[in-house]
Amino acid sequence: MQTDFLVIGSGIAGLTYALKVAEACPDKTVTVLTKTQSDETNTKYAQGGIAGVMDFDKDSFDKHIEDTLIAGDGLCNRHVVEIVVKEGVERIEEIIEWGANFDKEKDGDFKLGKEGGHSESRILHHKDVTGREMERALLEAISRKPNINLLHHCFVLDIITQHHLGYLITKATPDVECYGVYVLNLQTNKTEKILSKITLLASGGNGQVYRSTTNPAIATGDGVAMVYRAKGRIENMEFIQFHPTALYEPGIRGHNFLITEAVRGDGGILRNHAGEAFMERYDERKDLAPRDIVARAIDNEMKIAGTENVFLDCRHFSKEKFTEHFPNIYEKCLSIGIDITKNMIPVTPAAHYSCGGIKTDEYGKTSIKNLYAAGECASTGLHGANRLASNSLLEAMVFAHRAYQDSVSNLNLRKDVPLGGILVGDWKTDGTTAPKEMILITQSVKELKLLMSDYVGIVRNNERLHRAMKRLDLLYVETEALYQKTIVSPQLCELRNMITVAYLIVKCAEFRHESRGLHFNTDYPGKLEMIQNIVL
């Protein structure tokens, strides 16, 4: 199969880009691949909303820029922050034109929520299901574009580069080029190759590397692992954001329900098991301090009390006020016997967002030619050491737009390059057989999640990182041996990708001899004066 534009991922970044290139180039083909159902993405689960300066009487670009820089703890690229904050407003207007609805006041102004680290109310939202609404609008707009082919249940295995033409590729090889991807079509169970002139990776996050995460099962860091294997540049993987308030349900781990930060924005108070509102002991911004501070405070309270959760107290809300903004959370809590007007909500931190990822420039270009990255899999320089709440949906749209601009002119330069002339071989299956027992994969996944949660979580130290690396080495060796002799499956490939991503997180964490933003190492509690990004 051949296509002009190939998009890996059907979340906000992939769909925004696909719509734009399809609109700009109606005579070109756009193929979007997604590994399960089209709407099963991190995007669908976004609750709080999208940050944007809408009320210029109270708010300003400068304030949003400043809040982003403060949260990023010295590591944001100021130029990129300015781009995202300023261009973001236009992107928000665009998605509204495509049909997304955000809540409004009676006078027609947007209802703007507040979240941790924001000095003003600037979060547009659709009740507490903002991502679901945005994903719906994008998928509907995609279905109206005849030149977009959205293929679900297509698991991308690897990016095709000169390596697949038989050349030896290393990190030092100049001009590594992307020619497309190998895909496991889960409907036919066949491995296919798709050649493309331009490819965008919009493959989302990697929360599944941890035992407790707000991310759905698809978030296994496949894009980052593929680019690393293809010798592309990966950056700042140590900055894993733990959301302070995932719902604590004993026995439920893997995809924890989120209690949006907007609940604290509206007045929810964190309390420990003694009933104490403890955040005032940690930061003057209390419950609305940036996420790294709140998550570490909760972690500390849980360790002191020997508990697995703290509480979010919303008992002072009226039912009407709570259900107007948070109907989904109200229903979810009620379904497990928690009436938020009478009971406190048990909450615990959970892996939520990857601030680092595939290194890109300000147009989403990666270090591999004709390969772009946008959304959570990318490291653009916006988030630095800690992402400001609700900046992620914004970044995804701004960078999808910028990648579209650049790739359309790139395609024009390459319009005469015949894809058929590239002699890429078929996926090799020689010597592989069907897996004998899945336990070899499922047990390794469990071990991986456990070691990452216990050794590479909210608080780290050198001994823990060292142990994590040793155990990862063993998992790597065992999994590679299995991979060489087994017919590929999503489960095996995801395990392999998660081991690579875990390795990158630990390696970056080992290189950072300081505590900054989301990376807190008790052996290096201070900050280094020389601020740097870690690029592998």
Ligand code: FAD
């Ligand atoms: P995703 O939306 O995750 O999409 C990834 C796509 O890649 C999927 O279609 C998947 O199938 C595909 N894919 C992955 N690997 C492969 C493969 N090997 N082959 C084929 N396809 C593949 N951010 C905010 O700004 N505001 C919020 O309120 C907010 N709330 C959140 C709440 C929750 C519970 C979560 C989990 C995240 C939240 N975030 C929020 C973060 C934000 O939702 C994500 O960062 C963002 O949606 C990521 O979008 P994306 O397009 O990069 O990836």
Ligand code: SIN
């Ligand atoms: C939330 O709603 O608390 C999540 C917002 C985000 O991750 O940006």
